[in-house]
Amino acid sequence: MPIVAENKTPVGVTLVLADVTNLRRLDEMKSGLLAVVSHELKTPLTSIRMATLLLLERRIGALVPKQIELLEAARDDAERLCMIIENLLDIGRLESGRAMMDLKAVSVSQLVDGATEIMASTFRDRAVTLKTAIPSDLPKVLADPARIDHVFTNLLGNALKFSGPGGVVTVSASRNQGEILIYVEDTGIGIPESFHEQIFDRFFRVPNPEAPSGAGLVLAIAREIVEAHGGRLWLERSVEGVGSTFAFTLQAAT
Numbered sequence: 001m002p003i004v005a006e007n008k009t010p011v012g013v014t015l016v017l018a019d020v021t022n023l024r025r026l027d028e029m030k031s032g033l034l035a036v037v038s039h040e041l042k043t044p045l046t047s048i049r050m051a052t053l054l055l056l057e058r059r060i061g062a063l064v065p066k067q068i069e070l071l072e073a074a075r076d077d078a079e080r081l082c083m084i085i086e087n088l089l090d091i092g093r094l095e096s097g098r099a100m101m102d103l104k105a106v107s108v109s110q111l112v113d114g115a116t117e118i119m120a121s122t123f124r125d126r127a128v129t130l131k132t133a134i135p136s137d138l139p140k141v142l143a144d145p146a147r148i149d150h151v152f153t154n155l156l157g158n159a160l161k162f163s164g165p166g167g168v169v170t171v172s173a174s175r176n177q178g179e180i181l182i183y184v185e186d187t188g189i190g191i192p193e194s195f196h197e198q199i200f201d202r203f204f205r206v207p208n209p210e211a212p213s214g215a216g217l218v219l220a221i222a223r224e225i226v227e228a229h230g231g232r233l234w235l236e237r238s239v240e241g242v243g244s245t246f247a248f249t250l251q252a253a254t
């Protein structure tokens with residue numbers, strides 16, 4: 001902070017230095033603990049999943065309808081837990097910088113086509129239209145294709161999850177100097193303004209008993225991956241009952 005004399009001439013500067021070693025150490029401990037706990041949970045959960053799958057495949061014997069119903073519920077919950085643990089492990093790796101990005105020059109259409117092809121049938125099943133609008137003269141971007149595919153899957157998965165039949169989801173892109181901006185726009189339920197920043201917090205979900213359930217990790221992961229590429233991810237616009245647009249940037253390769 002500058003110190004100025006009465007006649008406005010600068011006479012000095014105040015510098016405030018804070019020792020953040022302990023905070024940093026605590027953060028590292030928290031990430032380490034998270035990774036250990038997630039690993040410890042993963043092994044027994046894998047056995048539970050295998051057991052339910054074997055039973056459901058009738059390898060052990062025939063099942064009555066009520067047994068099938070209960071086992072299917074157990075399998076679905078085990079799969080949900082597995083996904084949460086995978087996401088937690090991912091966040092831990094990304095935060096600690098252990099997840100190395102394998103950056104190469106790739107075309108945006110190639111990235112978008114890869115992600116949308118995988119999701120096309122799920123969109124069709126839910127009667128939601130998936131559109132892309134990528135200019136053909138867009139420069140390539142520096143990206144780790146598998147990681148950016150994960151970002152698309154997360155954003156498109158959310159766009160679909162929060163849209164009803166007849167909804168439209170559009171992926172578009174444009175250039176802004178050395179950056180490429182990518183947008184994922186939906187015509188879904190939208191997000192109340194008071195939650196616009198919180199949705200990126202881990203485990204945060206907008207309280208809405210009618211909305212589909214999730215663990216609140218999807219956006220946190222997408223943001224971590226984009227930031228590990230040196231980009232930014234944010235909510236560009238969201239209006240309740242109208243829809244939401246998420247945006248992220250990647251560096252142009254040229």
Ligand code: ADP
Pocket residue numbers: 158159162186188189190191199200204205206207211213214215216217218219220244
């Ligand atoms: P979740 O696993 O619950 O989807 P996310 O991190 O993906 O967690 O999102 C956090 C919350 O943000 C969601 O619970 C939801 O309320 C809101 N949200 C995210 N994406 C959308 C979207 N496209 N439309 C409406 N709400 C969304």
